[in-house]
Amino acid sequence: MTTTITRTTIRVTVPIVLVLSIWLFLQGHNLPGGGFIGGVLTTTAFVLIYVAYDLDYLESDVLDRDVDPGTSIFEHRTxxxxxxxxxxxxxxxxxxxxxxxxxxxxxxxxxxVHFEHVPIYHEVELASALVFDLGVFLVVVGSLLTIISVVSGE
Known part of the structure; x- marks a missing residue:
């Protein structure tokens, strides 16, 4: 059972970690960062939620789905x-x-590709490496969260 302090701290920390992971993901094609580190930080945010609340919290309270207590972890929707x-x-x-x-x-x-005259940013460079980084991000988040969920459910 976690404390109120832990849950409150995680409610403040998780959005900060997610914003940082998005920032690292988006800068990855020009500077150090990208899909891998963004995925690891996103996974860290989910792990913090799991530590404070449990896997079923995400399923039942956040996604508003019914959780069957007899369901195997491998059949869990999440x-x-x-x-x-x-x-x-x-x-x-x-x-x-x-x-x-x-x-x-x-x-x-x-x-x-360079886009000029973009509101607020003035000039934006979009690299096709961003698509590759997105794939790496999805692989890292999907694989790590699958492993963590299955191991913690056993």
Missing amino acids: VTAYRRMLLAGLAVVVGSGVAGILVGDPFLTQTY
Whole structure:
């Protein structure tokens, strides 16, 4: 059983960790960071929630789904969603690599596009590496949360 102090601290900490993970994810194609570290930090935020509340809290209170107490952890809807996230991430990673081949470039060739006169930012550079980082992010979050959920459920 966790204390009120732990739960309150986690309610404050988790949004900060998620914002930091998004920031690291978005800067990854130009500076250190990207899909892997963003995924690890996102997983850390979920682990903090699991420590304070439990896996069923996410299912029943956040997602408003009924939880069957006799359900195996492998059949848990949240764990199934994590496995689907892992598979979607693998598809995005492979798709971003194959995209270069489709236009006649080598596998995993990356490019970028500049957008000018963007409100607030003035100029934005979008790199195709962001798609690859998204795939890595999904693989990391999906695999780590599946492992953590299954191990903690046993």
